[in-house]
Amino acid sequence: MGDSAFEIAAFVTASAGVVLVVLFVGWYVAVRRRSVSRLKVSDGHGVLLGADGGELVIIVRAENIGSLPIEVTGWGFRSKRGRVLVPADPLPASTQVPVVLQPGEDASFFVPMRDFERALRDAETSSARPFVTVIARTDVRARHRVRPVATVAVARNGTESARADIDV
Numbered sequence: 001m002g003d004s005a006f007e008i009a010a011f012v013t014a015s016a017g018v019v020l021v022v023l024f025v026g027w028y029v030a031v032r033r034r035s036v037s038r039l040k041v042s043d044g045h046g047v048l049l050g051a052d053g054g055e056l057v058i059i060v061r062a063e064n065i066g067s068l069p070i071e072v073t074g075w076g077f078r079s080k081r082g083r084v085l086v087p088a089d090p091l092p093a094s095t096q097v098p099v100v101l102q103p104g105e106d107a108s109f110f111v112p113m114r115d116f117e118r119a120l121r122d123a124e125t126s127s128a129r130p131f132v133t134v135i136a137r138t139d140v141r142a143r144h145r146v147r148p149v150a151t152v153a154v155a156r157n158g159t160e161s162a163r164a165d166i167d168v
Helices: 002-034 113-122 149-155
Strands: 037-050 053-064 070-079 099-101 106-112 128-134 138-141 160-166
Touching: 037 070, 037 128, 037 138, 053 070, 053 099, 053 113, 053 128, 070 113, 099 106, 106 113
Parallel strands: none
Antiparallel strands: 037 053, 037 160, 053 106, 070 099, 070 128, 128 138
16 A cells, blocks of 8 residues: 555646746747747838839838837848848838837838849849848848849739847
């Protein structure tokens, strides 16, 4: 009877230990996720309306989906070969960098389609992946590459996005 009681006590103690470890790890993950800045980068195509009509544009959007502020220090596109294409003349409607995004805020950057197509030709590539640079020169990239509008309908529908966890 003594061995059986000892085995039961050991089993109960071990079970309680496992439950406590699972609870602690769950708590740690929840706290860690809440204390990390998270930036979502998405891209798309649109028409920017102005006094002289509409202009076809590439849109790069960065949204702070975390719980801490995050500083955006730059943005651009990266070709398949790793060449960085930074728009020389973004439209005035674009958010000016550097900018600090509070939780829930976003920044949008607009590039005329003709300028984007010219940059792709100069880089000798057919597509480029948008990125946003945040503190410590870390690039957060979108999941998919952007192509000129003529090839977009064939390549994919909708807007693509990427998420990255950035420690602040």
